[in-house]
């Protein structure tokens with residue numbers, strides 16, 4: 005094993021240090037395996053319940069009427085998430101599209117959207133119109149209000165109560181912290197928030213942005229009162245195999261609204277050819293509990309490695325996990341760059357390229373990104389990125405297998421050692 009690691013550029017000190025960190029994580033990893041086992045059985049049961057058959061993998065073309073693969077997959081998703089209905093389509097191009105679709109189809113002019121958990125994910129700013137954009141909700145006369153979390157990360161219940169008014173139609177709750185510094189919300193906390201909101205206004209639609217959260221816990225937000233959960237298939241639930249797609253699961257009416265917006269009024273879920281993509285959607289969902297578990301192990305391993313070396317980690321080494329994202333702050337550009345170089349060098353694809361910070365549209369500082377993925381941009385695969393500004397934080401996620409995630413972290417550490425940002429003597 006050490007020879008293999010050596011061939012991959014990892015020194016014995018780094019391997020030994022990694023293994024010493026791992027020794028203390030056995031019990032935690034056992035718990036994660038138990039969650040994966042539970043979710044595996046949940047997915048398997050749903051597939052058996054809906055009689056998934058080889059026929060489901062035959063794609064339709066053209067209008068896609070009576071596409072049994074597509075319709076059965078949606079029934080499977082509805083069972084997994086314990087909802088009345090689901091919309092799972094390759095025509096939903098990404099997570100942002102799925103979220104925009106859920107919002108635009110369930111809101112009408114004059115309605116108000118509320119985020120009670122602070123600023124939503126960057127790309128939603130343009131969807132909502134926080135940053136003016138062509139076709140935003142704001143352009144359609146849909147207003148937005150926001151209540152930030154309190155400084156200690158708890159919900160501002162007084163603020164939320166005041167913000168709910170007779171226009172409030174839909175509440176958006178982002179589960180993962182994304183690229184913010186607030187804590188990720190557990191499903192239990194999401195449930196408490198939804199209950200509080202529904203006690204004030206029972207008919208408000210509660211939507212959860214579930215990106216990066218699927219299968220990290222045994223229950224999903226739709227089991228604690230969410231009317232809709234939304235996510236991307238090139239993150240957790242695609243299991244690394246889905247090459248495109250997004251999903252919305254939830255109440256029948258919410259899904260019908262979304263389907264009529266995705267396709268057309270009058271057509272709804274009836275059209276939308278699946279072409280040849282269904283097998284990857286089924287197989288990816290089937291693998292997702294295991295893949296997600298590996299990614300969570302990688303995140304925990306990263307936090308334990310880097311915290312031990314004195315870097316700031318969010319979540320911290322011992323914190324419970326509710327998504328697959330790990331932030332590590334290096335407080336110098338060289339650290340962030342070395343980390344990302346290591347993640348890139350560990351990839352199965354494009355391992356030989358060196359990532360460089362660049363001026364990305366929409367960002368006010370340079371950004372460095374590392375990914376060598378089978379599916380372009382897939383962030384359930386091993387990947388990292390971060391803006392080149394204080395505190396020089398790398399956001400790390402993914403890994404299709406735990407072993408690959410482990411190798412990625414060792415490789416990143418090796419680059420920090422090679423750049424003299426971590427001393428070999430620190431590794432004891």
Ligand SMILES: *Cc1c(COP(=O)(O)O)cnc(C)c1O
Pocket residue numbers: 098099100101103125127178179180181182213215216236
């Ligand atoms: C990734 C992500 C999105 C957007 O998904 P894309 O597929 O990148 O468009 C939205 N919200 C959160 C929390 C995410 O992590």
